[in-house]
Amino acid sequence: VTTAIGIDLGGTKILAVLVRDGAVEAVAKRDTPREGPPAVLEALVAVARELGPDDLGCVGVGAPGPVVPGTGRVGPATNLPGWDRPIDVSTPVAAALGVPTELENDANAAAYGEHQLGAGAGSHDMLAVWLGTGVGGGLVLGGRLWRGRGLAGEIGHVVVHPGGRRCGCGGLGHLEAYAGRAAMEREARRRHADGRATRLVEIAGEKRMKSSVFAKALAAGDEVAAELVGEAVEAVGAAVGNAALLVDLDRVVIGGGLGERLGQPFIDRVVTAAGRRLDGSGLQIVPAQIGDEAGALGAALLAVDRYPR
Amino acid sequence: VTTAIGIDLGGTKILAVLVRDGAVEAVAKRDTPREGPPAVLEALVAVARELGPDDLGCVGVGAPGPVVPGTGRVGPATNLPGWDRPIDVSTPVAAALGVPTELENDANAAAYGEHQLGAGAGSHDMLAVWLGTGVGGGLVLGGRLWRGRGLAGEIGHVVVHPGGRRCGCGGLGHLEAYAGRAAMEREARRRHADGRATRLVEIAGEKRMKSSVFAKALAAGDEVAAELVGEAVEAVGAAVGNAALLVDLDRVVIGGGLGERLGQPFIDRVVTAAGRRLDGSGLQIVPAQIGDEAGALGAALLAVDRYPR
Numbered sequence: 001v002t003t004a005i006g007i008d009l010g011g012t013k014i015l016a017v018l019v020r021d022g023a024v025e026a027v028a029k030r031d032t033p034r035e036g037p038p039a040v041l042e043a044l045v046a047v048a049r050e051l052g053p054d055d056l057g058c059v060g061v062g063a064p065g066p067v068v069p070g071t072g073r074v075g076p077a078t079n080l081p082g083w084d085r086p087i088d089v090s091t092p093v094a095a096a097l098g099v100p101t102e103l104e105n106d107a108n109a110a111a112y113g114e115h116q117l118g119a120g121a122g123s124h125d126m127l128a129v130w131l132g133t134g135v136g137g138g139l140v141l142g143g144r145l146w147r148g149r150g151l152a153g154e155i156g157h158v159v160v161h162p163g164g165r166r167c168g169c170g171g172l173g174h175l176e177a178y179a180g181r182a183a184m185e186r187e188a189r190r191r192h193a194d195g196r197a198t199r200l201v202e203i204a205g206e207k208r209m210k211s212s213v214f215a216k217a218l219a220a221g222d223e224v225a226a227e228l229v230g231e232a233v234e235a236v237g238a239a240v241g242n243a244a245l246l247v248d249l250d251r252v253v254i255g256g257g258l259g260e261r262l263g264q265p266f267i268d269r270v271v272t273a274a275g276r277r278l279d280g281s282g283l284q285i286v287p288a289q290i291g292d293e294a295g296a297l298g299a300a301l302l303a304v305d306r307y308p309r
Numbered sequence: 310v311t312t313a314i315g316i317d318l319g320g321t322k323i324l325a326v327l328v329r330d331g332a333v334e335a336v337a338k339r340d341t342p343r344e345g346p347p348a349v350l351e352a353l354v355a356v357a358r359e360l361g362p363d364d365l366g367c368v369g370v371g372a373p374g375p376v377v378p379g380t381g382r383v384g385p386a387t388n389l390p391g392w393d394r395p396i397d398v399s400t401p402v403a404a405a406l407g408v409p410t411e412l413e414n415d416a417n418a419a420a421y422g423e424h425q426l427g428a429g430a431g432s433h434d435m436l437a438v439w440l441g442t443g444v445g446g447g448l449v450l451g452g453r454l455w456r457g458r459g460l461a462g463e464i465g466h467v468v469v470h471p472g473g474r475r476c477g478c479g480g481l482g483h484l485e486a487y488a489g490r491a492a493m494e495r496e497a498r499r500r501h502a503d504g505r506a507t508r509l510v511e512i513a514g515e516k517r518m519k520s521s522v523f524a525k526a527l528a529a530g531d532e533v534a535a536e537l538v539g540e541a542v543e544a545v546g547a548a549v550g551n552a553a554l555l556v557d558l559d560r561v562v563i564g565g566g567l568g569e570r571l572g573q574p575f576i577d578r579v580v581t582a583a584g585r586r587l588d589g590s591g592l593q594i595v596p597a598q599i600g601d602e603a604g605a606l607g608a609a610l611l612a613v614d615r616y617p618r
Contacts (some may be wrong), residue, residue: 148557158551242467248457
């Protein structure tokens with residue numbers, strides 16, 4: 001029996017799960033402190049202690065930034081205040097909790113969670129695509145998380161339209177500029193400012209245009225919402241199809257807020273957009289199954305792989 | 310000491326090398342028979358017998374079509390007359406020569422050759438891109454050829470311009486439609502027919518527009534040649550950059566007739582086109598080194614890996 005805690009460190013919340021023999025037995029949450037890295041590290045330790053079983057074997061942490069494999073450090077993390085450089089997470093957490101601690105990029109950890117216990121189960125070579133505020137991804141090859149030098153799976157910044165829409169990173173035509181919620185919101189407000197009436201702005205008002213806003217406007221037949229989601233479908237289809245072709249994937253899992261909210265009809269359109277070139281490849285494109293806990297679960301499972309009893 | 314023969318089965322010629330301890334000791338060639346698969350299989354055996362050392366350990370064959378790993382069969386192969394279905398190559402060649410025979414896709418075999426003894430030496434995760442009549446590729450991950458289910462490395466059919474120029478396969482906007490010699494020739498003749506004067510057609514006349522024709526027209530300042538090569542650069546840069554980002558490659562090797570003919574200045578432009586998003590990734594984009602023998606050499610080395618003494 002291996003007992004592990006997995007923690008997903010997000011920009012707004014920290015979510016921890018207690019995992020025993022591959023099943024989630026308890027969950028704990030708290031808001032992510034805004035006071036900088038030391039407060040965040042304390043919160044990671046505190047949330048683990050809250051779950052704290054007597055037989056804890058190891059801890060896994062998924063964090064929102066680049067992780068160079070084997071260093072235990074993550075950063076810079078633009079979603080975490082003051083986290084402007086690589087910061088060691090594994091050492092202080094392991095020292096405080098007295099068990100070995102594994103650190104992984106959050107998108108990678110969630111991909112591994114879906115592979116082991118979700119929509120990727122049974123697949124050999126899988127890509128997960130997370131359509132959230134931005135677009136992230138994680139690659140599992142030969143049943144193992146594929147890290148490269150720490151940057152693998154970064155599908156949000158593949159070019160889908162050369163010279164196209166500007167991405168938050170400054171590049172042109174990246175997938176994230178078409179299929180990330182924040183970029184879609186920017187584009188919706190731009191079209192609105194150009195004189196297009198749209199339910200997207202009516203519903204959201206001054207507030208953040210959440211995935212549910214896109215879903216509602218789409219269901220109401222809003223033209224701008226239909227255009228933006230259509231452009232997202234084409235972009236995701238092109239990027240996912242290209243990845244599948246290059247690596248010969250057998251499964252692509254699509255999740256994140258927008259992916260979950262738009263659901264199977266969205267996935268069906270992505271399959272069509274990915275194209276005939278994949279006929280006969282055996283590729284399956286499916287929705288994610290685990291939801292919010294995928295990252296924490298995946299981090300726990302990676303820790304168990306690394307530090308088996 | 311392992312002695313192997315590697316054979317590259319091409320649409321017009323068969324090239325065989327005798328490899329001893331990783332060095333090419335002899336080369337043999339012949340035209341590819343046009344009379345169908347049995348004649349081709351006989352020619353493979355004959356060219357191996359021509360080189361035939363007393364201590365032959367194994368044979369590797371690279372062939373121009375899809376190879377499902379472990380089956381010894383390749384096909385359909387559109388460049389080989391009558392090769393309209395998967396045909397067993399390994400069994401008859403092994404039976405005739407009395408040594409185990411490994412079969413691999415030709416683009417994959419050449420990628421492995423460059424990885425082991427050419428421009429990919431020392432890299433961990435590499436993509437080779439072959440800019441020939443069409444565009445092929447091969448992926449080496451963790452130092453080993455990555456086959457997937459037999460289709461991996463097919464970068465020629467990734468979409469670089471959604472809805473763009475029609476590819477020979479019928480798809481729209483594929484890399485091969487912009488950077489394959491045959492597609493570039495079709496586009497040059499189309500622009501010429503539309504009234505654009507171009508040295509490309511002047512030099513080639515009715516004959517095939519070879520890579521050297523593109524190089525000459527480009528050197529002479531021809532506008533259509535500059536446009537077509539510029540579009541090829543952008544397409545290769547986008548596709549290669551996307552692949553590097555997704556898998557976190559450390560090296561991309563660019564070869565094939567057009568790659569070799571246009572050389573380092575072309576590679577330098579591809580690096581720029583691949584973009585800033587790869588800064589800091591440690592990726593190197595370099596020209597292929599081995600030339601025509603890469604496929605035969607790679608096939609021999611794959612056979613040695615599979616059937617070590």
